[in-house]
Amino acid sequence: MADKINGIDIRILKLLSKNARLTYKELAEILGTTRQRISRRMDRLERNGVIKKYTVIPDYDALGYVHVILGITVKPSVNIDEIIPTLVEDENIKIIQRAIGSHSLVIHIVGPKDMKELEKIISEVSRKIPGIDTLDITFVTETVKFEVL
Amino acid sequence: MADKINGIDIRILKLLSKNARLTYKELAEILGTTRQRISRRMDRLERNGVIKKYTVIPDYDALGYVHVILGITVKPSVNIDEIIPTLVEDENIKIIQRAIGSHSLVIHIVGPKDMKELEKIISEVSRKIPGIDTLDITFVTETVKFEVL
Structure with a gap:
């Protein structure tokens, strides 16, 4: 082949x-x-899509940003396919991953360091996901290793 | 400046x-x-380290791999600094992030699709982290969006 x-x-x-x-x-x-x-x-x-993108890994902290990971599970009745398009449009959301296991949706937000503004962005994002069951919020403080393959 | x-x-x-x-x-x-x-x-x-790396985002599935995210919290007595060097050396671990919030350590593993082999890798990795309190295991099934800035 x-x-x-x-x-x-x-x-x-x-x-x-x-x-x-x-x-x-x-x-x-x-x-x-x-x-x-x-x-x-x-x-x-x-x-073939084996290479999805050539990109740069920046130091978000040096750029004045905070990198937040939302680990989400939704109620069994929720159809994730229906939520995805609204999330894709959201400029604050950088990464969206469908998953199984502890979380069914992983969302990365790159936002301002100001905690009040960041809280607003996180709650706006979570309001776009009806039927959230659990929401884990993790703030990345340092990327110690970043390899791909 | x-x-x-x-x-x-x-x-x-x-x-x-x-x-x-x-x-x-x-x-x-x-x-x-x-x-x-x-x-x-x-x-x-x-x-300056503002650009940490130029890299490629591959389709792991097409390459025959599985992308697993471990969200870890450790007991308060654990000093994460002491664990990091052993984790950095581990070739199965691609990404290591220190964090605060729901997880204090986020580890990405890129492993084989064979679940038995994958289980072995995950348990080897977790044995390298003494004092794990909780371990969330998430298997990425699809990356819907991947942007950086």
């Missing part, structure tokens, strides 16, 4: 996960192949 | 958060400035 993820794809992904700004040329040199091959594999990984 | 984060820094960060592979040239064109200025600002943001 042409679309299958192979060894070179995994090696490209691992390198990009450490530095997403590596050029085709640099990747090709490290992996002992051609720029054309790297570019072709990356195009495919992007098209 | 020369090191202060200014408007152009924020605009660079927002563009890179959407696509970390934009070249200096592309960033300069979008922001109507020079490559030299972009390169200088980015160097500074990297040196």
